[in-house]
Amino acid sequence: MSDKRILEVRNLKKYFPIQKGVFRRVVGHVRAVDGIDFYIKEGECVGLVGESGCGKTTAGRSLIRLLDPTEGEVLFTPHDKTVDMAALDKQGLKQMRQDMQYVFQDPFASLNPRMTVGRIVSEPMKIQEIGTHKERMLRAGELLEKVGLSASQMGRFPHEFSGGQRQRIGIARSLSLNPRFVICDEPVSALDVSVQAQVLNLLKDLQDEFDLTYLFVAHDLSVVEHISDRIMVMYLGRIVEIAGASELYETPKHPYTEALLKAIPIADPKLGRRRIALEGSVPDPANPPEGCNFNTRCAYATDRCHKEDPSLQPVKGSEERMAACHYVNELELTGFLVRE
Amino acid sequence: MATNKERLLDVQNLETQFRTEEGILRAVDRVSFHLNKGETLGIVGESGCGKSITAKSLMNLVPQPRGKIVGGKIMYYGRSEPMDIASYHHNSSEMRTIRGNEISMIFQEPMTSLNPVFTVGNQLMEAVMLHQKVGKREAKQRAIEMLAKVGISTPEKRIDRFPHEFSGGMRQRAMIAMALSCNPHLLIADEPTTALDVTVEAQILNLMLDLQDEMGMAIIMITHDLGVIAGIATRVVVMYAGWVVEMATTEDIFYSPKHPYTKALLQSIPKIGNRERLLSIPGTVPDLNNLERGWCYFAPRCPHAMDICRQKEPPLIDDNGGHAVKCWLWDKEFVGQQNDEHPAEEQAKTAEEQTH
Numbered sequence: 095m096s097d098k099r100i101l102e103v104r105n106l107k108k109y110f111p112i113q114k115g116v117f118r119r120v121v122g123h124v125r126a127v128d129g130i131d132f133y134i135k136e137g138e139c140v141g142l143v144g145e146s147g148c149g150k151t152t153a154g155r156s157l158i159r160l161l162d163p164t165e166g167e168v169l170f171t172p173h174d175k176t177v178d179m180a181a182l183d184k185q186g187l188k189q190m191r192q193d194m195q196y197v198f199q200d201p202f203a204s205l206n207p208r209m210t211v212g213r214i215v216s217e218p219m220k221i222q223e224i225g226t227h228k229e230r231m232l233r234a235g236e237l238l239e240k241v242g243l244s245a246s247q248m249g250r251f252p253h254e255f256s257g258g259q260r261q262r263i264g265i266a267r268s269l270s271l272n273p274r275f276v277i278c279d280e281p282v283s284a285l286d287v288s289v290q291a292q293v294l295n296l297l298k299d300l301q302d303e304f305d306l307t308y309l310f311v312a313h314d315l316s317v318v319e320h321i322s323d324r325i326m327v328m329y330l331g332r333i334v335e336i337a338g339a340s341e342l343y344e345t346p347k348h349p350y351t352e353a354l355l356k357a358i359p360i361a362d363p364k365l366g367r368r369r370i371a372l373e374g375s376v377p378d379p380a381n382p383p384e385g386c387n388f389n390t391r392c393a394y395a396t397d398r399c400h401k402e403d404p405s406l407q408p409v410k411g412s413e414e415r416m417a418a419c420h421y422v423n424e425l426e427l428t429g430f431l432v433r434e
Numbered sequence: 435m436a437t438n439k440e441r442l443l444d445v446q447n448l449e450t451q452f453r454t455e456e457g458i459l460r461a462v463d464r465v466s467f468h469l470n471k472g473e474t475l476g477i478v479g480e481s482g483c484g485k486s487i488t489a490k491s492l493m494n495l496v497p498q499p500r501g502k503i504v505g506g507k508i509m510y511y512g513r514s515e516p517m518d519i520a521s522y523h524h525n526s527s528e529m530r531t532i533r534g535n536e537i538s539m540i541f542q543e544p545m546t547s548l549n550p551v552f553t554v555g556n557q558l559m560e561a562v563m564l565h566q567k568v569g570k571r572e573a574k575q576r577a578i579e580m581l582a583k584v585g586i587s588t589p590e591k592r593i594d595r596f597p598h599e600f601s602g603g604m605r606q607r608a609m610i611a612m613a614l615s616c617n618p619h620l621l622i623a624d625e626p627t628t629a630l631d632v633t634v635e636a637q638i639l640n641l642m643l644d645l646q647d648e649m650g651m652a653i654i655m656i657t658h659d660l661g662v663i664a665g666i667a668t669r670v671v672v673m674y675a676g677w678v679v680e681m682a683t684t685e686d687i688f689y690s691p692k693h694p695y696t697k698a699l700l701q702s703i704p705k706i707g708n709r710e711r712l713l714s715i716p717g718t719v720p721d722l723n724n725l726e727r728g729w730c731y732f733a734p735r736c737p738h739a740m741d742i743c744r745q746k747e748p749p750l751i752d753d754n755g756g757h758a759v760k761c762w763l764w765d766k767e768f769v770g771q772q773n774d775e776h777p778a779e780e781q782a783k784t785a786e787e788q789t790h
Contacts, residue, residue: 145631145632145633145634146602146631256718256719257481258718259718286480286481286658287480287658287660287699287702287703288480288698288699288702288714288715289480289714290702291702291703291704291712291713291714291715292714292715292716294704294712295711295712295714298711313631313632315706316703316704316705316706317704319704319706319707319709320704320709320712339709340707343706343707353633354632354633356636357632357633357636358632358661358706359632359635359636359659359661359662359664359665360664360665360705360706361660361661361663361664361688361700361703361705362664362688363664363665363684363685363688364685365664365665368639368640368643368665369636369639369640369665370636371633371636371637371640372633372636372637373637375601375603375604375634430706430707
């Protein structure tokens with residue numbers, strides 16, 4: 095891992111308009127991603143976790159411009175030159191996407207059922223006009239071998255494969271252009287545990303072999319902990335905490351992180367039957383509460399939290415840790431391992 | 435918690451098949467287990483292992499017309515006379531009085547099991563009025579009580595809302611309210627929290643435990659998530675390719691698993707604080723279509739597979755303490771024949787050491 099920042103995101107926002115009436119008048123906005131800042135270093139795997147609807151997928155899609163961000167910069171430095179992904183035109187985008195690729199969540203929906211696996215894997219090369227048909231097919235075969243399938247399966251269709259195998263095909267496709275940076279959007283959440291382990295191991299191996307950088311979006315905290323170097327926790331369109339993977343689990347600095355950790359189911363019957371549950375549910379992102387986003391569910395909320403919106407601030411005694419809480423340096427929160 | 439050891443359900447050699455285009459699919463293959471009153475039984479397994487079809491068989495709700503219970507018994511002791519659920523027609527009056535009343539079920543995706551064109555209250559009252567023979571007013575009162583019980587605030591207002599106005603967690607709460615409105619003896623929960631976030635999942639599981647303490651029903655919890663099982667079940671059935679491969683108390687399953695599949699499954703979950711490479715199970719579940727009997731279906735993925743595993747189906751071996759395992763490694767006679775100096779346990783122990 096080097097110190098070079100391959101990706102730097104500044105004040106990224108993605109608002110979806112809410113339209114009403116015959117004239118589709120805009121009556122408000124769903125703030126799916128509401129001003130996030132972070133960076134990813136070369137060779138790193140950064141996890142992005144949060145509950146459903148917190149904006150993690152929207153954030154991932156905005157980075158690669160599957161969605162056009164409303165505001166903000168996505169500074170991407172695959173080699174020497176830095177480019178703002180958010181400002182690129184179609185042609186520039188096509189070029190930059192050689193270095194930034196995406197693995198989708200649902201392996202059943204993300205592969206065209208009418209294309210053979212060979213065509214699916216070689217399609218990115220075709221779009222980028224790389225090599226002849228024969229060369230592309232050769233490379234597709236190599237990639238399939240890399241992800242643990244066999245080149246002889248190239249003529250088959252997606253429905254002939256199991257969920258885990260399809261996810262491997264999706265991974266092979268994302269690697270076909272030799273990208274520097276891959277966004278993995280819940281790549282294992284549709285898979286069974288035994289297959290999930292296979293795919294996680296594969297992603298790690300590929301990272302080592304091709305020196306890849308990952309943004310790993312997931313809702314399963316134990317999966318994220320397993321694969322990530324650093325983790326970002328999102329809540330209601332904002333990043334509420336950024337920390338090293340083990341730090342985050344041992345000493346969370348944001349009350350929301352603490353609550354998430356307490357809710358993790360652990361496969362150990364001795365650890366007690368009842369998990370501590372966070373009360374209530376996520377507020378409507380079209381109408382977030384005043385002050386801190388989390389104040390409606392926070393056990394430590396004070397008057398200040400209902401009035402002032404905390405920004406992401408550094409945690410004392412640590413260079414890279416950040417948390418969006420007024421009391422980040424005062425609260426004593428319990429981590430995962432100290433649970434009763 | 436099991437307060438009394440009275441039987442509620444005894445499933446014996448249950449066999450449920452589907453006719454598919456390719457032939458016969460044995461989704462549930464000679465499955466046996468029992469359930470005591472007030473107990474929580476977990477059924478775990480990967481997708482396609484037959485856990486959901488087992489649950490549907492218990493309710494006599496096997497998808498028609500392709501599916502059918504072709505063998506075995508489901509003895510239900512919730513009434514004065516024991517009855518065999520498998521012997522009744524799925525649409526018989528007996529089944530209809532049991533379903534939703536004495537045995538009820540909640541499903542993975544609450545949105546698909548609630549009717550979108552009726553209010554939540556309407557659907558709750560329907561169940562109560564059908565089974566409890568009460569009037570509309572009383573049923574409404576009961577529905578409001580149930581909604582309050584499952585932790586929905588201002589139930590008298592929410593009762594007139596439609597399912598789409600509820601969040602995922604609230605819908606699952608409403609489903610639980612509906613399932614429990616007739617005080618069932620048994621609640622079958624088929625992946626009730628899989629579609630929910632961890633924080634909401636914890637809320638729902640706590641709610642189920644609270645309601646069990648209060649109402650005393652037995653629960654069959656079907657899930658692929660071993661973390662959920664560890665937190666809620668007292669006994670666990672592990673299924674693979676339509677078979678029960680292991681059955682034991684929750685402690686035994688987690689701390690001294692016997693079947694290589696159970697062991698592998700436990701090792702393949704990422705554990706927090708341990709970043710070592712995950713042990714994965716190579717290969718995939720066999721295709722159940724026209725699967726021939728007479729061998730162990732796990733053998734192609736099993737690190738300890740022996741010749742006999744490919745030639746003969748392993749028996750279900752019970753240690754008489756309630757820990758049963760379907761594996762040749764634990765068959766004393768077979769392992770004894772193989773090597774008289776190494777009794778079965780030792781052989782299994784060496785096998786276990788190899789895994790670690």
